[in-house]
Amino acid sequence: MNDEHEETVSMDEGNTEQELDFEPEDEMGSVGAVQAKLKKVRLELTESNKEKQSNLDGWQRSKADLVNFRREAIATTERAVARTKEGIIEDIIPVLDSFDMAMGGTSWESVDPVWRSGVEQIRNQLLDVLVKNGVQRYGASGEVFDHNLHEAVQEVDEGEGSSNSIVRVLRYGYRNTDHVIRPAQVIVRK
Numbered sequence: 001m002n003d004e005h006e007e008t009v010s011m012d013e014g015n016t017e018q019e020l021d022f023e024p025e026d027e028m029g030s031v032g033a034v035q036a037k038l039k040k041v042r043l044e045l046t047e048s049n050k051e052k053q054s055n056l057d058g059w060q061r062s063k064a065d066l067v068n069f070r071r072e073a074i075a076t077t078e079r080a081v082a083r084t085k086e087g088i089i090e091d092i093i094p095v096l097d098s099f100d101m102a103m104g105g106t107s108w109e110s111v112d113p114v115w116r117s118g119v120e121q122i123r124n125q126l127l128d129v130l131v132k133n134g135v136q137r138y139g140a141s142g143e144v145f146d147h148n149l150h151e152a153v154q155e156v157d158e159g160e161g162s163s164n165s166i167v168r169v170l171r172y173g174y175r176n177t178d179h180v181i182r183p184a185q186v187i188v189r190k
Contacts, residue, residue: 157189
């Protein structure tokens with residue numbers, strides 16, 4: 001080979017083409033120059049592989065962060081919806097209490113039967129809304145007292161049933177599948 005001869009080698013990396021100029025140096029000879037250039041190319045290849053791995057690692061971290069962000073955003077939204085739903089339910093419960101108090105009074109029997117039926121239907125519609133949203137109303141005389149579900153307001157000796165049973169329900173309780181929204185207020189037999 002002639003010392004003044006210049007070789008050009010094309011290397012195809014993906015879609016880019018890079019040209020490397022090989023100019024043999026006079027002192028090292030053509031073999032020494034090729035070895036030096038080869039060493040330089042290997043070094044650049046090693047650096048490129050490190051950079052590629054670093055970019056891949058960064059991309060994978062970013063992808064994992066995005067997946068985690070989406071998961072957390074969905075969970076946050078679900079929690080917000082659940083809190084809003086429970087807030088609405090907590091606003092409906094006192095209305096039902098008012099219906100129960102009105103219907104439980106002695107004057108309720110003297111109200112026109114047609115009007116009384118209409119009011120009862122409205123109350124039942126509200127109860128149906130709660131049921132459709134996974135809320136159960138509970139509390140009945142004769143049930144066994146459970147401190148997780150009931151709030152004992154008074155203990156009495158009279159009444160039917162066994163010890164620690166509910167004699168009278170003062171205010172119904174409400175719960176969903178997760179927890180008690182409001183405990184029932186009851187009078188318990190000693």
